[in-house]
Amino acid sequence: MTYINCPKCNDQSYFNLSSYTGPYRCMKCREIFNIVIENGEIKSSQLGKQDPDKLKLIKTYYTKEG
Numbered sequence: 001m002t003y004i005n006c007p008k009c010n011d012q013s014y015f016n017l018s019s020y021t022g023p024y025r026c027m028k029c030r031e032i033f034n035i036v037i038e039n040g041e042i043k044s045s046q047l048g049k050q051d052p053d054k055l056k057l058i059k060t061y062y063t064k065e066g
Ligand SMILES: [Zn+2]
Pocket: 006, 007, 008, 009, 010, 011, 026, 027, 028, 029, 030, 031
């Protein structure tokens, strides 16, 4: 079992996977992170650069402006 501490709110969650690369959404603050797990260890966790909700908002905003 792999434990993840959310970089933003520090809430702890766990993965049953020993290796995983991809997006992870914090259950508490709902922030999206790009994480890399190898051999049951967190190698990388950073805020996702592409937040679907924010992109949707931006798209809606520009659609209205246009
Ligand atoms: Zn969080």
